[in-house]
Amino acid sequence: MLTVSDAPIDAAELLETFETTVASAGAIVTFSGNVRGQSDAGRVQMLDLQAYSPMTQNGIAAAMDDANRHWPLSGLRVAHRTGRILAGETIVFVAAASAHRRAAFEAADFLMDYLKTKAVFWKKEVTEAGAVWIEPRAQDYEDAQRWRAKETTE
Amino acid sequence: MLTVSDAPIDAAELLETFETTVASAGAIVTFSGNVRGQSDAGRVQMLDLQAYSPMTQNGIAAAMDDANRHWPLSGLRVAHRTGRILAGETIVFVAAASAHRRAAFEAADFLMDYLKTKAVFWKKEVTEAGAVWIEPRAQDYEDAQRWRAKETTE
Amino acid sequence: MAKMLYFGRLSDLTGFVEETLDLPGHIQTAGDLRQWLDLRFDGDGALLEPTVRIAINSELCFDSSAISDTDEIALLPPVGGG
């Protein structure tokens, strides 16, 4: 299940609901990303995130399909917030359930790499120093690259 | 923070509380393990888990210290249930917070490997076919082995 | 009337997130549109960068792709992830 919306994300509530849909799964891994209070440019006031529907949703849904093909998952949940998001608030929530904890860890990790580097979002960071549009970090590309290497060697 | 207790574990509630202690961390990864409804021996009715205090707690606390030394974490939470745990109920909850999502993922993964293979617990599985004491699986040993390899190559 | 969408830094450059406009008759392809918009917004080449992609009705297209005055046309700088 996928939600892209400007409504606040409550990770605990999403986990609670997710648990009811995957009872006895064995393993559930969640990732919550929130807006850091500090960046290279100074104290962060907010992010402003633009999505382009349905391209943004289609891209994430395709990555979720990839994850479901690659790992034996009993459930997958992605919620991504858009619009203005204050420091400390949750931007993204991913949950993966599987009978195997390695599969749950890897699927959540894989989806976060997609969401952080390839997902169709434009992100403006607003600090005391002003507002800047953020381009992907080199580290994010490397993380995403790990999965490509894995696909080739298998 | 560490809890080992026979009281039920509510993963969503633990995540909610954890979030308040690590606001603006950047990344939070959680793992919840629940009792699978099915095992090789048949339909699972319950697990019965014995811990030996304070040895069990000391071992987990030492693994948490290891994680804190190895990764830049802003918070760590482990809750482990003991006693009789029915199918579908949560046995273990781990949460790791960091400014870096890779650190949060790896720390949670590392702690789960410790908890699943080396933690001081004795586990009896009760199925329709009877009750058996469970020894660690080979896969669990391999998972834990990954971190040892990593330590040697670094 | 075409519906134009400008994302990321292009919304700062153009001053619009969204606008509706009549495309001049000589604009037949996505490439034509790029050139025209870059002049119109004084983009100094910002809209000509190959990393800026164009989507017609939510599908990424090439500069040679035909556009029509009834399309939804989006200008997309490199995506930064969430």
Place this chain on the structure above:
Amino acid sequence: MAKMLYFGRLSDLTGFVEETLDLPGHIQTAGDLRQWLDLRFDGDGALLEPTVRIAINSELCFDSSAISDTDEIALLPPVGGG
């Protein structure tokens, strides 16, 4: 009186999770205790296996370690994780 704790499959073997007992005077070390308990519970060597560890007052010990009648003594089969 020593407090004895039997974990995992040893609680099935002995029929106790916990018991309090007076140790016979000839039992001086953890190894002596092991031998005596294995006979007492008809363990057929189950309590002699090297993978069964003994802890005295929560510290793992060797078979040569001295034990006293006031200790908490735990018999620990291999741990299986949670």
